Amino acid sequence: MSTTIKDVAKEANVSPSTVSRVLSNNPRISDETKVRVMEAIKKLNYHPNVIARSLAVKSSKILGLVLPDTAEDLFHNPFYIQVMAGISIYAQKKGYNIMYSFGKNEKDEVNILKNFTDSKLADGIILLVSKTKDKCIDLLKKRNYPFVVIGRPENAHDVLWVDNDNFSAMYQVTDSVINRGYKNIAYIGGPSDWNVSNDRLSGFLKSIQVHGIDYDKNMVIEDNEFNEDLGYTAMNKILNYRKPDAVLTCDDQLAFGAIKAIKERGLNDIFMVGFNNTPLSGYQDPPLSSVDINSDKLGYSAAKLLISYLENEMDISHYIIETKLVERNKK
């Protein structure tokens, strides 16, 4: 059997309570016994059983992650793994463990959440994406379970979240494109049930409005997935209507498809900008400029926000993570 706190107590000639106290660095323990207990711990190579501890303190120091269905996006976009890395880095610092589970669909995601919460396994939850009418958010709110969302939720009131300023990021991209002299700009957006899609689209629309460019609904398409084929189709639709001189997209995948459509027509004077700065963007021909959203920092901050909330050190309700346009097309 592995050694327990009792063994240590016996070895050090103190009570288990005392061992527990030196372990938790209780200030009321004399230095002398502290030393004696530490020696016993060392000698017996004792390591506390965190499960027993969790039961006693009613807190597992485990955070639960639910990942969306295994869509194409998941494997083409390093976003998820980067977020997970960021979360892990911060959690380690604070002595938390991270549990994850992949949902096959929204219903499955909700079930995973139920499992995490019902079983009292996770102290808190991090949602990696945020949709409109998000069932996961609803559930967590209803259960009053601690959680943070990556992506500003629809109703941000009394929920913790971290996000880029997607509105402003797309606003600025649009602005800079217009300032380069492009006026005839098409936009390929993402699924309208993802908040991020709506924010970016709004940023685009606001910017052209400010610049006095008329909104032409045929030049703006909202796809319902972040996926190359849809970008390809959307671009063709736009090209059949009118040739733009610049195209902005809500996501790199969409841009890749669009580039394909553009190339097929032998066009090479359309200026493009993608979003999310996936590795693929550097490999397009010509390389695609794209907005870096700092995925690892999103994860890191999400963990930070959740943990400080759990430990009652919480002062703020959200973090905004900076974005950066990575320019690759020369002009």
Next chain:
Amino acid sequence: MSTTIKDVAKEANVSPSTVSRVLSNNPRISDETKVRVMEAIKKLNYHPNVIARSLAVKSSKILGLVLPDTAEDLFHNPFYIQVMAGISIYAQKKGYNIMYSFGKNEKDEVNILKNFTDSKLADGIILLVSKTKDKCIDLLKKRNYPFVVIGRPENAHDVLWVDNDNFSAMYQVTDSVINRGYKNIAYIGGPSDWNVSNDRLSGFLKSIQVHGIDYDKNMVIEDNEFNEDLGYTAMNKILNYRKPDAVLTCDDQLAFGAIKAIKERGLNDIFMVGFNNTPLSGYQDPPLSSVDINSDKLGYSAAKLLISYLENEMDISHYIIETKLVERNKK
């Protein structure tokens, strides 16, 4: 407070032991009380506390994953997330939870393992990569902790592992390239402290030997990371020595760098094949053929192997996962 097994017992007018038994589907419980207890459970919306259960049965049903340092490879190669997805799918089926942690370097990885094992949090461990003189494997072996490695370990004796047949996969790729008429073949390999690199290199060497092609050490380079820049440098070194008519690489990243070097010299008659079938390979110009290693299945099988071992249903010590050459270059 949340409802416990005692509340249910009271409600159903039985003892906690009985509730526990119906929960675990103990056959010795009468149907009548089973029903009564189930009703009470439903009524009180009771969900067992898995932490308490874990303490009682001394098993957490948690599997621990340690991911390698956040190297470039991690974000460019969907391998890791795919493996994680595969693991998650199987684990969910079996009621296991998955914990992960990112190591910054090998020492850090070992510390994470120590934490997982010392704390008794994880019932078993899955290592996502396998190196030569692997410190993680050594630790786990020494501690006699249940684990499985993805990637055949150096000393496969009494360790559980899943892997592709990398030797044979590269052997066959080489074979087919030779059969297409290429004789002057260069090879860019990966770090020699990764078992996978060695296996693939051996497959290549064996195949050229079988075909009676002389081994020319200047045409074979072993890089020490899976990274584009190194592939680029390696290719230049080869080209400075002699122009090959085909190039095989241990990993797509290396191939991408090599392609860059080839293009810079205006060459376009070198036949290339990559490995791992990352999404980027389809975007090369021309698209790169690559070997798909079935990452999600590697993960799925790893979880399966570990869980069946933990539950004493284990019959075999490893799984070999099939690979498939995805042809993209026409010739």
Next chain:
DNA sequence: CTGAAAGCGCTTACAG
């Protein structure tokens, strides 16, 4: 078929 009791390995008021 069911219950009382002990135990899993910790923590923490309470008392001194």
Next chain:
DNA sequence: CTGAAAGCGCTTACAG
């Protein structure tokens, strides 16, 4: 400064 005791929410041999 330290210990005895009760408790966290389960499970399971033992007894009937």
